[in-house]
Amino acid sequence: MTKSKRKVIRYSISFKQKVVNEIEQEGLQISEANRRYGIGGAETINKWLKELGKQHLLNTVIRVETKDEKDRLLELEKEVKKLKLALADAYLSRDCAEEVIRQAGKLYGTDLKKKFGTAASDSSGSDTR
Template identity: 75%
Template sequence: MTRSSVRVVRYSISFKQKVVREIEEEGLSVTEASRRYGIGGAETVSRWLGALGKQYLQNKVIRVETKAEKDRLLELEQEVKKLKLALADAYLARDCAEEVVKQAGKLYGEDLKKKFGGQVSERSGQNTD
């Protein structure tokens, strides 16, 4: 059996800290630091930054909420759920009413929607749908 010629490089903690410190203090990018020190691997320096660096440099959003804010959020989510159900009921009622008008029109042989749907009110001059 032959051994593969893959070269494994191990970096010391102090070297990793030095690279992370340069990224944080000098504003060096991860790719620039990799090139400067000849570090292979796309994620190597990023992992060092996550493990040894200051967390604020990572793209993380931290949300701090009070109990009252969490409760309010839950209330709003419940209200949205109720409103969605009410909207679905309104759509269903509208569809049922349209179907009743349609069936009544078939029964009487007239288009009731056209006949009664577009009458103009004498007072306002607007359509009364």
Template identity: 30%
Template sequence: MATRRQFKMTTAERRRRHFSDSFKIQKVREIETGKTKVSEISKQYEVTTTNVYRWLNKFGTMKDKKEKLIIETDSDTRQLLELKKKVAELERIIGQKQILIDFKDKMIELAEEIYGVDIKKKFSTRPSNISGTTENNTDTA
């Protein structure tokens, strides 16, 4: 059975090869449209990634532009949309919870006014006097 190593080119054979400009342009277009990656072309045609990047610089449509185009894959785009939906859902839930908190606070406030009872626990910094005597009780009958 033949192995891949048998078909692998030697360094001398690779150095003698020349790819046509039309071939290079075709591969650059494939990279720019996202059909393939630089690493895939490098492995498939036994070319260094440096050479493929040279092809991109020479034949690429973005070579003269100062801005670089960032191409997102479909999975990145889908993931970003899902995260945005999740954030929107969480913001909606937080809004509903805040409305409930505001409603409960208002109901407690109204109940305190109507019934004259202190419903909310109010924490004071000094302890209450349990014995019923005051600290400044100097009245000794």
């Protein structure tokens, strides 16, 4: 088995600076620079821009919000937190009630959930008479 020979291209600092300057000062697109100089790597020039250039030319997401939008977002986040706490309390209350029913059932030796369900259906049937 023989190793395939890969072509490794090393670019000088001055060449990298030239390309970065053309992109920053002349408005040359990265894809145009790739074609013009035969640079094959998809991220090569982006790395050069990070190292040698200005960060503002890389794709960045900038979110512009008004004060009202920021305030509304904070309000909604507070409301979500409050609702999560309320839901946790409701789950805790439900679990406590089920445990009380379970313990009472052990104490009286019967399944109170089934008895309660049966009694409720019996009483609803007697109300229709």
